Amino acid sequence: MRWCYRCGCSGVADVPVPIVIIGSGPAGISAAWPLVEAGLPVLMLDASDATPLPAAPGGTIGEMRRGPDRARIMFGDQPPLPGPVENRSPKLATVLARAVGAGFHDRLGLSADGFFSLGSLAQGGLTNIWGAMASPWDDADLAPFPGGAIAMRTAYQRVSARIGLGGGATDLAAPIRTLLRRHAGRDDGLDLSIASNAVLANARDGREGCSHCGLCLWGCDRRSIYNAAYELPALQRHANFTYRRGQYVREILPDGAGHRLIIDGAEPICAARVILAAGTITTTALALRRLGAFDEDVPLLSNPLAALATLVPGQIGAALPERSFSLAQLQFGLTMADQVRSAGTLYAADTLPLSVIADRLPLSRPLALRFVRALMPALVLATFFLPGSFSRNRIRLASGSTRRVTIQGEQPPETRAALRKVGRQLGKKLRQRGAYALPGSLTVAEPGTDIHYAGTLPMGATGRFGCGPDGTLNNCPNLHIVDGACLPVLPAQHCTLTIMANADRIGRELAARWVAGG
Amino acid sequence: MIRHIIVTGGSGYIGRCVAEAALARGCSVTILSRRATGLPQGATHQAWALGDKLPEGSLNPAVKASEQAIIHLAHDWGNPGMTADDEGGLNRSGTGALLASSRLHGVGRFVFVSSQSARADAENIYGRVKYAIEQDLDHPGEVAARVGLVYGGPPQALFALLVKLTGDLPLLPMIDPWRDVQPIHVKEVAEGLLRLVDHTATGWMGLAMPVGISFKDFLQTLAREFHGKSLPIIPIPLGLALLGCAVTARIRFIPTVDRERVLGLAGVRALACADHLEALGMTIMPLEIGLRREPGSRRAALAEGRALLAYVLGAPPQKMLLRRYAASIAAANQGALAMSGVFRRFPSLLRLAEPLRDRSPLAQRLRLAATLVETSPQGEAMLAASNIATLCVGFVLDAVVLPLRLFRRG
Numbered sequence: 001m002r003w004c005y006r007c008g009c010s011g012v013a014d015v016p017v018p019i020v021i022i023g024s025g026p027a028g029i030s031a032a033w034p035l036v037e038a039g040l041p042v043l044m045l046d047a048s049d050a051t052p053l054p055a056a057p058g059g060t061i062g063e064m065r066r067g068p069d070r071a072r073i074m075f076g077d078q079p080p081l082p083g084p085v086e087n088r089s090p091k092l093a094t095v096l097a098r099a100v101g102a103g104f105h106d107r108l109g110l111s112a113d114g115f116f117s118l119g120s121l122a123q124g125g126l127t128n129i130w131g132a133m134a135s136p137w138d139d140a141d142l143a144p145f146p147g148g149a150i151a152m153r154t155a156y157q158r159v160s161a162r163i164g165l166g167g168g169a170t171d172l173a174a175p176i177r178t179l180l181r182r183h184a185g186r187d188d189g190l191d192l193s194i195a196s197n198a199v200l201a202n203a204r205d206g207r208e209g210c211s212h213c214g215l216c217l218w219g220c221d222r223r224s225i226y227n228a229a230y231e232l233p234a235l236q237r238h239a240n241f242t243y244r245r246g247q248y249v250r251e252i253l254p255d256g257a258g259h260r261l262i263i264d265g266a267e268p269i270c271a272a273r274v275i276l277a278a279g280t281i282t283t284t285a286l287a288l289r290r291l292g293a294f295d296e297d298v299p300l301l302s303n304p305l306a307a308l309a310t311l312v313p314g315q316i317g318a319a320l321p322e323r324s325f326s327l328a329q330l331q332f333g334l335t336m337a338d339q340v341r342s343a344g345t346l347y348a349a350d351t352l353p354l355s356v357i358a359d360r361l362p363l364s365r366p367l368a369l370r371f372v373r374a375l376m377p378a379l380v381l382a383t384f385f386l387p388g389s390f391s392r393n394r395i396r397l398a399s400g401s402t403r404r405v406t407i408q409g410e411q412p413p414e415t416r417a418a419l420r421k422v423g424r425q426l427g428k429k430l431r432q433r434g435a436y437a438l439p440g441s442l443t444v445a446e447p448g449t450d451i452h453y454a455g456t457l458p459m460g461a462t463g464r465f466g467c468g469p470d471g472t473l474n475n476c477p478n479l480h481i482v483d484g485a486c487l488p489v490l491p492a493q494h495c496t497l498t499i500m501a502n503a504d505r506i507g508r509e510l511a512a513r514w515v516a517g518g
Numbered sequence: 519m520i521r522h523i524i525v526t527g528g529s530g531y532i533g534r535c536v537a538e539a540a541l542a543r544g545c546s547v548t549i550l551s552r553r554a555t556g557l558p559q560g561a562t563h564q565a566w567a568l569g570d571k572l573p574e575g576s577l578n579p580a581v582k583a584s585e586q587a588i589i590h591l592a593h594d595w596g597n598p599g600m601t602a603d604d605e606g607g608l609n610r611s612g613t614g615a616l617l618a619s620s621r622l623h624g625v626g627r628f629v630f631v632s633s634q635s636a637r638a639d640a641e642n643i644y645g646r647v648k649y650a651i652e653q654d655l656d657h658p659g660e661v662a663a664r665v666g667l668v669y670g671g672p673p674q675a676l677f678a679l680l681v682k683l684t685g686d687l688p689l690l691p692m693i694d695p696w697r698d699v700q701p702i703h704v705k706e707v708a709e710g711l712l713r714l715v716d717h718t719a720t721g722w723m724g725l726a727m728p729v730g731i732s733f734k735d736f737l738q739t740l741a742r743e744f745h746g747k748s749l750p751i752i753p754i755p756l757g758l759a760l761l762g763c764a765v766t767a768r769i770r771f772i773p774t775v776d777r778e779r780v781l782g783l784a785g786v787r788a789l790a791c792a793d794h795l796e797a798l799g800m801t802i803m804p805l806e807i808g809l810r811r812e813p814g815s816r817r818a819a820l821a822e823g824r825a826l827l828a829y830v831l832g833a834p835p836q837k838m839l840l841r842r843y844a845a846s847i848a849a850a851n852q853g854a855l856a857m858s859g860v861f862r863r864f865p866s867l868l869r870l871a872e873p874l875r876d877r878s879p880l881a882q883r884l885r886l887a888a889t890l891v892e893t894s895p896q897g898e899a900m901l902a903a904s905n906i907a908t909l910c911v912g913f914v915l916d917a918v919v920l921p922l923r924l925f926r927r928g
Contacts, residue, residue, distance in 0.1 A: 066895065070893045070895075075893075079845045081850040082846065082847070082852065082882040082885070084876060084877050085876050354901075355885065355889050364869050365829070365887065367915070368888070370901060
């Protein structure tokens with residue numbers, strides 16, 4: 001198949017690219033597979049440059065702890081700075097996270113107020129630092145999806161089989177084991193189970209099974225943790241799939257029945273069909289621009305998030321382990337008396353920097369460090385979410401030459417109150433299971449800290465800001481939104497697997513139409 | 519465009535810096551001084567003393583005389599002039615001799631380095647002599663540069679004295695501490711003089727920070743950035759200061775404070791130089807920024823790090839940890855905090871001073887120290903070895919000092 005990448009050229013093959021996918025993150029890759037397997041010609045563009053991300057350190061957490069390279073692994077070439085205590089997940093403080101997020105704000109012209117915003121220009125997008133929580137949503141939450149829960153269940157199965165689940169939380173930390181043991185047989189509204197992670201237990205597709213090295217936050221050298229970029233080589237083995245990096249799509253203009261993509265520093269590309277999978281924030285900005293919706297506030301869903309530190313006293317003073325698993329070890333759901341549903345994850349703290357806890361203690365530094373070191377093997381950290389309906393964030397695209405994108409975050413008092421209420425309930429129920437909440441450790445995070453950005457252009461919405469069952473942006477035929485932006489709801493759940501399943505569903509629908517000659 | 523520069527006093531504080539900057543921008547440089555010691559590499563030397571005319575070999579034969587310049591910095595402190603029977607002494611007559619031979623050879627530019635204190639009625643002899651010499655620069659191509667309070671570089675001259683005083687003294691008696699001074703980094707002086715060489719201005723041009731800061735602030739900033747300490751200032755009358763000068767001159771083993779210097783500082787007046795700087799296309803960096811580029815600032819950060827890290831570790835920190843601490847402070851564009859010297863000598867006493875408020879600068883530094891300790895092999899060994907006994911001792915000590923910490927401000 002030959003086609004012309006250039007617009008308006010007089011070449012012999014002046015045919016628009018049949019399908020362009022913008023973004024190589026989890027949504028783009030998931031949408032690509034069914035199309036590519038059906039034989040459709042697909043061109044995938046992303047904004048990544050050739051700069052490699054920082055290499056995973058290798059070894060084990062124990063070796064890193066004692067070794068001379070620890071500071072280099074943790075800080076890279078940017079030394080830590082004196083400053084106030086930050087309420088940020090340690091996952092986002094790594095050299096890897098900095099590199100993955102580099103350039104995102106500047107390139108888009110994004111500024112956020114009262115909202116933690118993150119995006120990635122890297123190959124594979126934010127899956128490079130994914131916490132890898134991958135459990136399907138409940139049927140009730142899937143009801144608003146086109147085809148309902150049934151269509152999504154099949155899509156979940158396909159995606160899960162493709163990316164590989166089930167590794168990681170197979171060898172639990174001691175305090176977590178205690179918690180799980182004491183949970184057995186309880187039925188008090190706290191639903192606790194081993195976390196479903198997109199981590200391989202055994203080798204496949206050139207990736208190795210998780211060795212519990214405990215260095216998850218700094219990059220997995222075994223590639224056990226799923227990363228959308230790992231799938232590119234397999235896609236590229238298909239002759240009908242083309243991938244080009246360094247293509248930052250600035251604008252999607254209408255062009256007959258198709259589109260003309262304006263790309264930074266490159267020739268425009270004409271496409272018959274565009275699949276927008278650039279990540280919710282960028283996708284929303286591109287869609288708003290296409291719609292000419294300037295200076296209009298669009299609701300941006302996110303899961304209000306809080307964290308709680310608890311202690312399993314029997315483990316205090318134990319030696320820190322040589323190996324561990326620093327992503328979620330348990331997942332839980334909690335239904336409150338008022339039917340508000342919350343969900344979250346439990347982590348062991350044995351791989352985390354002491355400062356995560358020590359910085360908050362009103363002790364002298366020498367004591368705080370030594371004390372927290374003794375606590376770390378006994379700590380269980382919980383993060384938990386509320387449904388996106390509790391969020392009040394807005395995204396807008398400014399008119400004028402700047403075309404800046406702004407996000408205004410808001411945490412309404414009732415949301416904070418609800419988070420605190422869940423935190424207290426959770427604390428109580430964990431206490432019954434032998435984990436005692438540290439006084440004052442309940443921390444409500446800034447909106448957006450969950451990085452579950454979604455629902456700006458929900459499927460099924462009939463207004464301008466919405467899309468159809470196949471992700472088609474309302475009034476923009478052949479422009480499909482397949483990432484978090486098109487989610488119709490955001491329950492208190494991790495959303496990446498659902499975004500991938502939905503993208504897969506849309507990809508499959510488009511492929512079926514193509515096969516049927518549509 | 520000037521291509522060859524002759525610097526008198528080229529081995530002095532400013533002179534050496536000027537010569538280096540001129541060489542760095544591709545000019546050839548001849549230094550005129552008595553001895554050929556301490557000269558920057560790449561400069562040629564001609565033996566010369568104040569009073570001599572321009573030596574034969576000092577001009578560059580490969581360059582037209584109009585493309586050569588003299589920057590005249592040499593000053594004879596031993597023979598100040600302006601006594602009852604002379605009109606500026608050797609400094610003025612020597613400059614005159616140099617000026618005359620410069621004119622004779624058709625040298626393109628003559629820059630005389632003067633002072634902020636240059637005034638007909640200056641309190642100090644230095645200021646009166648500088649003023650008198652400025653009046654002799656009446657040909658085109660001749661200009662005087664009135665330079666503010668010069669700091670930075672290897673401490674020499676007045677800057678060396680101030681570094682030493684702010685370091686040695688627990689408190690500083692001062693005449694009129696609110697009087698403004700206009701600091702300028704020695705590298706900025708060099709840059710300014712070289713720009714003046716290629717400029718056509720005549721009369722005098724000011725080289726100093728256009729907006730002054732009080733001398734008290736200057737010294738306290740210096741004390742903090744170079745010595746990591748706060749320096750209480752005690753205002754004293756001028757008469758008492760002059761008496762102090764007389765006394766220090768007679769007692770050995772304490773720093774001598776020169777009467778001339780005291781008078782020079784006491785009599786200084788604001789130098790309006792914003793327009794001059796603009797004409798030269800220069801901006802003067804704030805004092806703090808200038809000081810933080812100095813090794814003295816890094817030494818202060820290292821000393822602070824040594825204390826804070828030792829406090830957190832309970833043992834002297836290894837070199838690598840110290841280097842990391844200083845690198846973090848530098849990366850944050852910060853300098854050392856003002857801290858009592860007691861804590862540098864007895865770091866464990868920091869337990870009494872550690873603020874409970876997490877936003878105070880010291881609390882931030884201590885958290886940084888803790889992070890660095892935690893991520894170092896030395897810190898890991900310390901943490902792995904700590905046990906229930908060390909924790910108990912820690913809790914008892916924390917409980918004992920808690921009242922003190924509660925009532926401490928910031």
